[in-house]
Amino acid sequence: xxxxxxxxxxxxxxxNDDEGDVPVINSVRLTDPEKKDSTFTDATRGTxxxxxxxxxxxxxxxxxxxxxxxFNPTYNTSTDIILTIPSDLELVDExxxxxxxxxxxxxxxxxxxxxxxxxxxxxxxxxxELEWIPDGEGNLEIRPGQSVTITGGNFYEVQRIxxxxxxxxxxxxxxxxxxxxxQISGDFTKIIVTMPQTILTEGYFIIECYSGxxxxxxxxxxxxxxxxxxxxxxxxxxxxxxxxxxxxxNKLISVEIGNKGIEIPAASVTVNETKDKLSxxxxxxxxxxxxxxxxxxxGYTSTNFYVTGNTIMDFSxxxxxxxxxxxxxxxxxxxxxxxxxxxxxxEGMDFDGNTNDWDxxxxxxxxxxxxxxxxxxxxxxxxxxxDINLRFEIFIxxxxxxxxxxxxxxxxxxxxxxxYQAKLADMTTDEVKLGHWMTCSLPxxxxxxxxxxxxxxxxxxxxxxxxxxxxxxxxxxxxxxxAVFYIDNIRFYVNQ
Numbered sequence: 001x002x003x004x005x006x007x008x009x010x011x012x013x014x015x016n017d018d019e020g021d022v023p024v025i026n027s028v029r030l031t032d033p034e035k036k037d038s039t040f041t042d043a044t045r046g047t048x049x050x051x052x053x054x055x056x057x058x059x060x061x062x063x064x065x066x067x068x069x070x071f072n073p074t075y076n077t078s079t080d081i082i083l084t085i086p087s088d089l090e091l092v093d094e095x096x097x098x099x100x101x102x103x104x105x106x107x108x109x110x111x112x113x114x115x116x117x118x119x120x121x122x123x124x125x126x127x128x129e130l131e132w133i134p135d136g137e138g139n140l141e142i143r144p145g146q147s148v149t150i151t152g153g154n155f156y157e158v159q160r161i162x163x164x165x166x167x168x169x170x171x172x173x174x175x176x177x178x179x180x181x182x183q184i185s186g187d188f189t190k191i192i193v194t195m196p197q198t199i200l201t202e203g204y205f206i207i208e209c210y211s212g213x214x215x216x217x218x219x220x221x222x223x224x225x226x227x228x229x230x231x232x233x234x235x236x237x238x239x240x241x242x243x244x245x246x247x248x249x250n251k252l253i254s255v256e257i258g259n260k261g262i263e264i265p266a267a268s269v270t271v272n273e274t275k276d277k278l279s280x281x282x283x284x285x286x287x288x289x290x291x292x293x294x295x296x297x298x299g300y301t302s303t304n305f306y307v308t309g310n311t312i313m314d315f316s317x318x319x320x321x322x323x324x325x326x327x328x329x330x331x332x333x334x335x336x337x338x339x340x341x342x343x344x345x346x347e348g349m350d351f352d353g354n355t356n357d358w359d360x361x362x363x364x365x366x367x368x369x370x371x372x373x374x375x376x377x378x379x380x381x382x383x384x385x386x387d388i389n390l391r392f393e394i395f396i397x398x399x400x401x402x403x404x405x406x407x408x409x410x411x412x413x414x415x416x417x418x419x420y421q422a423k424l425a426d427m428t429t430d431e432v433k434l435g436h437w438m439t440c441s442l443p444x445x446x447x448x449x450x451x452x453x454x455x456x457x458x459x460x461x462x463x464x465x466x467x468x469x470x471x472x473x474x475x476x477x478x479x480x481x482x483a484v485f486y487i488d489n490i491r492f493y494v495n496q
Contacts, residue, residue, distance in 0.1 A: 023107045025053040025114035031082060042117045045089050051081040051105065051114075058108040065092055065118055066099040081105065091120050093156045093188070120156035122212035125205065126253055127151050127297055132222050142220045144197045150205055150216060155188045157210035163196060163203050167215050175200065216297065217251045223298030224248045231292060232428045233439035234305050235489045236282045237393055239341035240437045243279045243428070244294060250275040251297040257305060258286025285343055304496060309378040312458075313468065313490040316344035338397045338484055341437065348395070348486030349472075375467075376492055381454025388444040388453060389493045394424060395437045397484030402476050408469040411448040411456050420446050421473065441493065 027039035029050050043049060051062075057078040062069050064085060071083035092099040103116035130148045132140035142148070161182055164173035181194035191207065199220050207214040225248060232243040244255070252266040255278070264280050271278045278294070289306030311317075338350070379388070390409060408419045420442070425432050427441040450456050458467035468490060472483050 021055040022110045023053065023055040023059075023105060023112040025051055025056075025103065025105060025112045027052045028103070028114070028116060041115060042119050043085060044119045044121075045085050046087040048082065048084045051083070051103070052079060053105075053112060054079065055109070056081055056105060056107065056112070059105050060108060061106040063102075063104040063106075064116065065089060065101065066095075085118065089118060091118060091156055093120070117210070119211045120209070121154045123152065123154040123156070123207055123209045123214040125150055125152035125207060125214040125216035127295075128205065128216060128218055140222050142195060142199050142218075144195055144199060146195045148193050148195060148218075150191045150193060150207070151189065152207075152214055152216070153189050154211070155184050155191055155207065155209065155214075158182075158184065158191075158207060159210060160206075160208040161191070161193060162206050163200055163218075164206055165200055165203050167204050167217075168206060169213065169215055175203075218297065223251065223296070225299035226294045226296050226301045228292075228294060228301050228303045230428060231303060231305065232426070233393065233437075234292075234303075234307070234391070234493055235311075235393065235491060236343075236439070237341055237395075237437040237488065238282055238284055238343045240282055241279050242282050243277060244292070245277055245428070246294070246301075247276045248298065249278050249294065249296065252278065253295045253297060255280055256293040256295060257289075257291075259288040259290050261288075262286050304494070307378075307491075307493075310376045310493065311489060311491045312374055312376065314344070315347050315488060339395055339435075339437070339486070342486075343488065346486050346488035349483060350397075351481075351483040375458055379453050379492060379494060381452060383453040383494060385444050385448060385451055385453060385456060387495045389441045389495070390444055390447070390490070391427075391439060391441045391493045392490040393437050393488045394440050395484075395486040396424075396432060396434055398482045399434065400472065400483060400485075401478060401481050403472045403474050403478075403481060403483065406469075406471045406473050407442070409447045409458070409467065411450060411458065437488075444492070 028041065028043070029036060029039045029052060031048050031050055039052075055078055057076065059071070059073070059076050059081055062071055062081070062083065067086075067089060069083060069086055069089070071081060075082040090099065092101055101115060101117045103114040105112045128148050128150050130142065130146060133143050133146065135141050161179040163177045163179065165175040166173040175198075177196040177198045177200075179193045179196055183192045185191070193205070201221075202217070202219045205214075205216040205218055207216075226246060227248055228244055228246040230245045232245075233240070236242050249271050252269060252271055254266060255264040255269055256262065257264070262283060264283065269278050269280045286306055289308050290304070291302045292305035293300050293302040308314075404421050405424050406419055406421045422442075423432075424440045426438040428439075432438075444456070448456055470487060472485065474481065
């Protein structure tokens with residue numbers, strides 16, 4: 001019994017000594033055991049960390065950036081504390097009078113501190129604005145000492161701002177000019193800088209922050225804003241490449257789709273060397289269509305894009321197949337398709353070249369015919385028919401040889417002969433892109449002689465309102481031709 005008593009007394013003595021020792025923080029690391037030797041003094045919000053030290057038991061409060069953070073005492077030992085940095089933790093720049101880059105652990109027997117930095121998100125710069133000043137000849141320019149507003153985000157803990165002739169993230173500048181006077185907005189999205197004495201003809205604003213570097217190209221005279229002359233498709237299929245034609249696509253910032261929300265950054269856009277053509281993969285259908293905007297450091301320009309109100313048939317919302325060869329009807333849902341790229345439901349046919357495929361119709365042609373079409377009411381009645389095109393997306397899987405497409409889309413008064421026969425090709429390149437969706441565009445005047453949209457009415461054939469028919473005419477009656485075509489997004493497009 002005496003022996004056990006001595007042991008117990010020794011254990012109590014050790015605990016008291018340990019509790020009385022001053023706590024110390026030695027390092028911070030991740031919770032991953034394999035990275036136990038990788039310590040750091042910077043971390044982002046939301047990171048789970050391990051505070052390592054000595055005499056850290058009985059921790060009562062922990063502060064980061066002067067703000068108390070929660071932790072689980074279960075994981076508190078004399079050498080380790082595990083916690084997650086709050087995702088809403090305020091940064092030092094947001095309240096510099098009260099906050100500091102310090103990690104503080106308060107225990108029942110003392111306080112330990114450790115220099116620790118919470119990283120802000122990386123900064124970025126989108127554009128700059130200023131009042132251009134005319135020189136002696138009336139040309140506009142930037143002057144030394146002039147105020148310029150740089151717009152972007154995450155301008156926390158700015159270390160240095162300067163101009164340079166080369167983007168330092170891509171090369172080594174030969175010229176650098178420091179900007180020593182600047183003001184940062186309270187929400188860290190704008191910086192008003194005072195230009196240095198030397199103004200580069202073309203250069204870059206460089207904003208170095210603790211958490212990263214933002215780079216924005218500029219020039220000493222007003223750059224020309226972008227111009228859009230045409231788009232390969234105003235209602236493309238998801239996954240297809242969209243090409244925008246125009247000019248002044250240099251210093252691209254982004255392409256924006258819709259009124260609420262799809263932004264494609266410059267890194268995901270391909271711009272040609274002459275800056276008059278750019279391409280991107282159409283990512284998704286906008287919740288609110290209407291515009292496509294090209295934004296550069298010189299400004300932005302927009303054009304009509306995904307104007308769903310002008311759709312006649314999209315097969316997902318309205319419009320349905322009515323007649324043709326039912327065995328060969330194709331939709332996105334029934335699996336019979338040679339393309340996985342689509343924007344929901346579509347219609348088409350897939351003939352494998354078997355003689356019976358063509359003979360099943362007892363004629364050298366096959367057709368799909370729509371019903372329940374929508375007559376767009378968003379087009380003003382006084383709009384000239386000459387300003388309206390009938391457009392649709394079409395997929396042609398294989399070379400159709402001598403076959404031709406035949407389209408019926410007459411007005412109710414049949415002011416033109418039934419049908420229009422033509423080789424259908426991409427409206428911008430006039431080429432047939434086999435195995436890809438392409439946009440076809442036909443003047444509405446092809447199908448009517450009325451002059452105003454208000455006088456045009458889609459023909460009602462007397463049953464189920466059938467306004468549109470497209471077929472393939474097998475001119476040489478060659479039954480070995482494999483006929484694969486799909487159609488979607490039949491619509492009116494009003495020229496701008």
